[in-house]
Amino acid sequence: MKRKVLAAIMTAVILMGSLTGCTTSAPGAGGEGTAGEENTAADESAAPVEDSASGDAAEQDETSQTHADGSGISIQFWNAFTGSDGDVLREIVNKFNEENEDGITIEMDIMPGATLAEKLASSITTGTAPALVLQGNMDVALYGGNGSILPLDDFFEVTGTDKNDFEQSALDSFVIDGHQYMIPMQWFTQYLYYNKDLFEEAGIEKAPETWEELAQTAAKITNPDKNVFGVGFPVSGGVAWFDSMFLSNGGRIFSDDNTQSALVSDENLNTLKFVQSMVNDGVCTKGTTGADLDNLMMADQLGMVINGPWMVNGLKENEINFGVAPIPGGQAGQVGIAEVTGFAVPKGTSDEAKAAAYKFIAYWNTTEISKEWSMRNGFPPYLKSAAADPEIQENEMVKAFSVIADYGVPFGTGLKSAATINSDILFPMVENVIAGSDPAAELQQASDKIDEMLSAE
Amino acid sequence: MISKLKEYWYRQDKVAYIFLAPSIVILFMFAFIPLVCSVVISVMNLDIFFSDVRFAGLANFLKAFGDERFWNALKNTVLFAVVEVSLQVVIGLLIANALSGTALFSRMARSVFFVPVVCSMAAIGIVWSLLLDGTIGMIPYFIKEWFGITGLSFFRDSGTAMGTVIAMTVWKNFGYTMSILVVGIQAIPTDYFEAAKIDGASRVQQFFWITIPQLLPSLGFCLITNLIGSLQVFDQVYVTTGGGPQRKTETLVYYIYKIGFTNPFDLGYASAISVLLLIVILAISLPVYFKMFKAEE
Numbered sequence: 001m002k003r004k005v006l007a008a009i010m011t012a013v014i015l016m017g018s019l020t021g022c023t024t025s026a027p028g029a030g031g032e033g034t035a036g037e038e039n040t041a042a043d044e045s046a047a048p049v050e051d052s053a054s055g056d057a058a059e060q061d062e063t064s065q066t067h068a069d070g071s072g073i074s075i076q077f078w079n080a081f082t083g084s085d086g087d088v089l090r091e092i093v094n095k096f097n098e099e100n101e102d103g104i105t106i107e108m109d110i111m112p113g114a115t116l117a118e119k120l121a122s123s124i125t126t127g128t129a130p131a132l133v134l135q136g137n138m139d140v141a142l143y144g145g146n147g148s149i150l151p152l153d154d155f156f157e158v159t160g161t162d163k164n165d166f167e168q169s170a171l172d173s174f175v176i177d178g179h180q181y182m183i184p185m186q187w188f189t190q191y192l193y194y195n196k197d198l199f200e201e202a203g204i205e206k207a208p209e210t211w212e213e214l215a216q217t218a219a220k221i222t223n224p225d226k227n228v229f230g231v232g233f234p235v236s237g238g239v240a241w242f243d244s245m246f247l248s249n250g251g252r253i254f255s256d257d258n259t260q261s262a263l264v265s266d267e268n269l270n271t272l273k274f275v276q277s278m279v280n281d282g283v284c285t286k287g288t289t290g291a292d293l294d295n296l297m298m299a300d301q302l303g304m305v306i307n308g309p310w311m312v313n314g315l316k317e318n319e320i321n322f323g324v325a326p327i328p329g330g331q332a333g334q335v336g337i338a339e340v341t342g343f344a345v346p347k348g349t350s351d352e353a354k355a356a357a358y359k360f361i362a363y364w365n366t367t368e369i370s371k372e373w374s375m376r377n378g379f380p381p382y383l384k385s386a387a388a389d390p391e392i393q394e395n396e397m398v399k400a401f402s403v404i405a406d407y408g409v410p411f412g413t414g415l416k417s418a419a420t421i422n423s424d425i426l427f428p429m430v431e432n433v434i435a436g437s438d439p440a441a442e443l444q445q446a447s448d449k450i451d452e453m454l455s456a457e
Numbered sequence: 458m459i460s461k462l463k464e465y466w467y468r469q470d471k472v473a474y475i476f477l478a479p480s481i482v483i484l485f486m487f488a489f490i491p492l493v494c495s496v497v498i499s500v501m502n503l504d505i506f507f508s509d510v511r512f513a514g515l516a517n518f519l520k521a522f523g524d525e526r527f528w529n530a531l532k533n534t535v536l537f538a539v540v541e542v543s544l545q546v547v548i549g550l551l552i553a554n555a556l557s558g559t560a561l562f563s564r565m566a567r568s569v570f571f572v573p574v575v576c577s578m579a580a581i582g583i584v585w586s587l588l589l590d591g592t593i594g595m596i597p598y599f600i601k602e603w604f605g606i607t608g609l610s611f612f613r614d615s616g617t618a619m620g621t622v623i624a625m626t627v628w629k630n631f632g633y634t635m636s637i638l639v640v641g642i643q644a645i646p647t648d649y650f651e652a653a654k655i656d657g658a659s660r661v662q663q664f665f666w667i668t669i670p671q672l673l674p675s676l677g678f679c680l681i682t683n684l685i686g687s688l689q690v691f692d693q694v695y696v697t698t699g700g701g702p703q704r705k706t707e708t709l710v711y712y713i714y715k716i717g718f719t720n721p722f723d724l725g726y727a728s729a730i731s732v733l734l735l736i737v738i739l740a741i742s743l744p745v746y747f748k749m750f751k752a753e754e
Contacts, residue, residue: 121718121722122718146508235701288613
């Protein structure tokens with residue numbers, strides 16, 4: 001009988017865990033993780049993150065903030081630059097810490113994107129958020145819309161930064177209800193990476209300029225004996241390549257005012273059928289994630305892939321002979337989804353800490369730092385003064401990535417669910433199509449889900 | 458005053474509460490209070506930012522019933538739990554029976570089988586996803602070299618992903634079940650086996666007619682704890698497949714995490730599914746509990 005009581009108690013305790021989650025250990029490290037994936041809005045796995053006493057630090061902030069202009073204080077800076085670009089970012093932050101004359105110290109904490117989203121949301125609610133974070137333009141509607149981040153309308157006035165030096169579209173992507181919620185940090189769109197060695201072996205001289213050419217090129221490169229695929233499209237954890245493909249083929253995702261789905265159309269159906277036919281022909285990988293495709297590229301087993309600028313450093317480190325070309329075009333020309341990463345100041349940040357954050361944002365947006373970031377990572381400059389710099393104009397990578405001005409378009413501006421529509425509706429849709437589902441049915445189903453999500457905006 | 462207090466609390470029937478206090482405090486803080494909070498939040502319209510908090514009644518529950526992703530996750534969770542627990546208990550039982558002796562080999566083998574149990578699921582998940590990776594994995598490579606089968610990608614193929622997650626979990630956990638059952642087997646009086654042997658019972662007969670009936674309480678304990686644990690499966694899915702491919706491995710707790718702690722940060726809906734999960738766990742484990750422990754009496 002005693003044993004029975006004991007078992008009953010133990011069972012009860014374990015049951016409690018089902019609601020509180022105390023039997024599962026902490027979220028583990030990432031199975032996937034594309035190089036510099038901080039910019040991809042889609043599904044990412046996260047690695048265990050040392051909680052670097054952020055709560056404590058935030059408390060210290062409160063007590064040590066004595067100067068109204070932000071001098072002499074430490075602020076926390078969270079971001080998801082887990083790739084090699086994070087090293088460059090850290091160097092620049094360290095340089096700021098040493099050089100700034102106000103005694104401001106930026107304490108940077110880099111964590112995987114999913115972890116950042118998790119920690120940031122709960123820290124904002126509990127008043128322990130850092131004074132500075134990096135977020136994407138697809139996050140601004142959610143965080144700005146519910147007041148989780150502060151409007152930064154007075155940034156240009158306070159810091160004396162020249163507003164006219166910024167590309168207008170980069171600034172506009174962070175405007176919600178007439179308020180400037182974030183200040184740009186970098187921008188990028190999607191590009192076609194190709195393996196020059198595989199191109200040479202197949203006797204191909206130049207990168208494809210249209211999707212049709214891409215399919216033909218892929219067919220020539222594919223070599224099942226060597227496990228080489230012509231092209232790969234991620235089904236999760238990558239850039240939203242399908243958005244670009246739909247738009248370039250004349251299809252649409254939203255209605256003009258972003259209130260309804262416009263997904264069901266002949267153009268989009270043809271696009272999905274086109275992708276499926278490449279998979280059926282065996283020239284396109286099946287069910288691969290962004291991380292899988294990174295691995296394939298690094299192993300010389302993939303001819304072409306669509307990705308952002310952050311892929312460059314990984315390819316260089318692995319000594320891959322690669323080229324970067326503009327994204328292929330369709331019947332409606334070339335279109336690549338443009339994304340902007342920006343600085344945000346979470347709710348609850350004191351005026352002093354905000355002033356210190358402003359100083360760092362202003363420092364970042366000087367021609368000198370903007371140029372350094374572009375030269376070392378290849379990101380296209382969004383400051384006109386940096387873009388006009390002769391060294392920048394001669395840099396091959398920056399030049400390749402600067403086509404953002406030609407074909408970059410924003411996605412789902414003003415929608416809180418823009419990122420979720422990509423990661424939870426459109427990515428699963430293309431995953432199913434690539435796995436062999438009926439494109440028409442998938443399109444209809446995804447469209448219904450988008451409508452449902454938009455009605456809750 | 459103090460001596461009076463001492464006298465009161467040192468009484469045998471009172472001192473027990475002092476010893477229990479730390480556990481009770483922890484249980485309250487990390488189990489009972491969150492449990493009550495979950496139930497309360499489940500009837501609220503509440504996101505992680507606490508913006509627009511409203512009473513929602515049963516709306517979150519109704520939403521779950523109409524949500525195909527919820528049903529898919531429920532199906533995956535039950536499938537995982539049933540297959541994983543049965544495999545784990547059967548394998549644990551067979552190995553426990555074989556290794557219950559005190560010979561050096563038995564003791565060493567038991568230690569080896571227990572090693573994965575003490576490793577973290579996250580670490581094991583990463584190791585297995587590297588080993589089984591379709592492009593850089595060692596196991597698909599050898600399968601290709603030896604058997605000429607190409608294109609295997611265990612965690613990425615919708616046909617094999619769930620099976621692979623289950624196999625990995627069984628591999629990690631059966632040592633735990635095994636060690637509990639070994640203790641159970643060792644506790645069975647040897648007279649029973651000797652008597653059976655004299656009566657001419659074979660080893661198989663001994664196993665079915667002595668070992669298993671005598672083990673029922675231990676088996677019941679293993680079944681219930683494993684069932685409850687595996688209905689809450691999360692870590693291995695999070696680390697290896699992220700719920701994919703095609704949501705074939707998306708389980709309830711993983712879905713709860715996706716809703717509550719990533720965009721859309723909907724804690725109300727996530728809590729409602731947690732409460733439904735609690736009901737599912739009760740519905741599955743209570744019958745097992747009564748069946749097993751009734752049998753003991």
